[in-house]
Amino acid sequence: NAGVTQTPKFQVLKTGQSMTLQCAQDMNHNSMYWYRQDPGMGLRLIYYSASEGTTDKGEVPNGYNVSRLNKREFSLRLESAAPSQTSVYFCASSVGPSYNEQFFGPGTRLTVL
Amino acid sequence: AQSVAQPEDQVNVAEGNPLTVKCTYSVSGNPYLFWYVQYPNRGLQFLLKYITGDNLVKGSYGFEAEFNKSQTSFHLKKPSALVSDSALYFCAVRPYNTDKLIFGTGTRLQVFP
Numbered sequence: 001n002a003g004v005t006q007t008p009k010f011q012v013l014k015t016g017q018s019m020t021l022q023c024a025q026d027m028n029h030n031s032m033y034w035y036r037q038d039p040g041m042g043l044r045l046i047y048y049s050a051s052e053g054t055t056d057k058g059e060v061p062n063g064y065n066v067s068r069l070n071k072r073e074f075s076l077r078l079e080s081a082a083p084s085q086t087s088v089y090f091c092a093s094s095v096g097p098s099y100n101e102q103f104f105g106p107g108t109r110l111t112v113l
Numbered sequence: 114a115q116s117v118a119q120p121e122d123q124v125n126v127a128e129g130n131p132l133t134v135k136c137t138y139s140v141s142g143n144p145y146l147f148w149y150v151q152y153p154n155r156g157l158q159f160l161l162k163y164i165t166g167d168n169l170v171k172g173s174y175g176f177e178a179e180f181n182k183s184q185t186s187f188h189l190k191k192p193s194a195l196v197s198d199s200a201l202y203f204c205a206v207r208p209y210n211t212d213k214l215i216f217g218t219g220t221r222l223q224v225f226p
Contacts, residue, residue, distance in 0.1 A: 035216075040220060042149040042203060042218040042219050045213055048212065050212055056212075092156075101159040101161070102159070104149075104156030105218050106154075
């Protein structure tokens with residue numbers, strides 16, 4: 001039982017390049033989330049998916065797109081990376097979007113030059 | 114605006130002494146409250162949550178937290194700190210009738226031998 005996995009672990013991009021961050025969970029969870037973590041700002045929600053087939057914007061969605069490929073997988077795409085998107089990105093999942101705790105992946109450290 | 118505040122960027126405590134990490138919140142309705150811990154280069158791990166019922170909740174690794182509705186606080190406590198408790202701690206709140214968690218900015222706990 002791997003829990004929540006994320007790929008890649010590290011990535012360096014040039015401004016304007018695109019990339020997709022992958023996330024998968026094997027806990028049969030319904031809800032999945034993408035956060036970014038920046039020093040002094042805690043975690044901020046980018047997008048989330050309450051269930052397969054649905055996605056909604058979080059606090060900081062600009063510059064990102066998401067795809068809930070199936071119940072297991074939730075990807076985050078940067079179409080044209082900017083230095084302001086340099087951050088650590090975490091994927092999380094939970095049984096449901098209510099009072100259930102979220103389980104986090106190990107994170108992807110992204111640097112945009 | 115709905116928010117979570119962790120007023121201390123860092124808390125220092127000697128091993129064996131009790132520790133408190135503070136959290137206050139501002140949300141409408143009855144909140145669901147969570148504490149998470151993050152070790153270096155890792156994702157967040159769930160520690161404990163308050164949903165309803167007894168104001169004192171117990172969680173992993175000997176941690177507990179007390180929900181105080183009148184003071185809108187949810188402080189994390191441990192009777193006897195360990196060096197291995199040194200980490201970054203996040204308080205989070207899920208406002209009533211929403212699907213999203215709001216995270217505080219985090220408090221770094223340093224336990225000295």
